[in-house]
Amino acid sequence: MKGLFCSSKASNNEEYKKDVKTRMKILIIIFVTGSITLITSLLAKNMQSVAVSRQMLNVYSGVGTGLIVGSAALWIKNKIILADDEKLKKSRLDSTDERIREIANKAFKAAGTVLLFALYVTGLIGGLFYPFLVRLLLYLICIFFAAYVTAYRIYEKRM
Amino acid sequence: MQTRIQEFRKLRKITQSELADAVNVTRQTIISLENGKYKASLVLAHKIAQFFGIAIEDIFIFNEEEENI
Numbered sequence: 001m002k003g004l005f006c007s008s009k010a011s012n013n014e015e016y017k018k019d020v021k022t023r024m025k026i027l028i029i030i031f032v033t034g035s036i037t038l039i040t041s042l043l044a045k046n047m048q049s050v051a052v053s054r055q056m057l058n059v060y061s062g063v064g065t066g067l068i069v070g071s072a073a074l075w076i077k078n079k080i081i082l083a084d085d086e087k088l089k090k091s092r093l094d095s096t097d098e099r100i101r102e103i104a105n106k107a108f109k110a111a112g113t114v115l116l117f118a119l120y121v122t123g124l125i126g127g128l129f130y131p132f133l134v135r136l137l138l139y140l141i142c143i144f145f146a147a148y149v150t151a152y153r154i155y156e157k158r159m
Numbered sequence: 160m161q162t163r164i165q166e167f168r169k170l171r172k173i174t175q176s177e178l179a180d181a182v183n184v185t186r187q188t189i190i191s192l193e194n195g196k197y198k199a200s201l202v203l204a205h206k207i208a209q210f211f212g213i214a215i216e217d218i219f220i221f222n223e224e225e226e227n228i
Contacts, residue, residue: 011183093179099188099197 007104008095016092017082024078027071034067116141161220165193167211182206 010016041060044052081087094100119137127134168178175193179186182203191197192207199207199219208215 093183093185096183097185097188098200098203099191100185102197 007101008092010092010096013085013088013092016088016095019095020078020082020088020091024075027075027078030067030071031075034064034071036064037061038064038068040064112144116144160198160222161195162192162199163218163220164189164207167213167218168193171211178207178210181210 008016008019010019037060041057041064045054045057045061081091119141123134123137126137164178168175175186175189179189183206184203188197188203192199204215204219208218211218
């Protein structure tokens, strides 16, 4: 996931430090989002009047906990990287290396294709039992292609 | 694409790590370039050529047939 979420254009350690600090700020936002999700689901579990199923509340709790643990672990990792010049350099090379970025782009493209295929199959089979599922998946596919066309037009003008 | 990176590197007794450090890429990228598994971008090709003090076409061998030209 390095090339996908942690790409950087920094040409030296000082520039890369700024990128790592920005990344740490984003991780704090993710931590807060996870905490809000977890607290809300825990509060909802204790309220009789909330009409959300127990199973969904457990899912929300799990997602919240996952975000908290993941963001905290990555924040600590980035803090360690900032404190060690050798680790910082290695991390910078991993984030800026053009080959790694190309691999990430190709992997992302393959994952996108698989995702679209999986959505199609899920809609086709799942739609037999839950017709709403077909509509939902069609919306998601429409969002995907709309985002792609928009991004394509933007980058076409830039490049 | 074939390259003469390994040839020039050995000639000047430079390790893959040293070259990687000098052009800001990972050692694995240098290995892939030497094996012909990865094609360098124009910027990286320029950096490598500049590091050895030679022209790009002297180090990167452009195969017209391979590139369908």
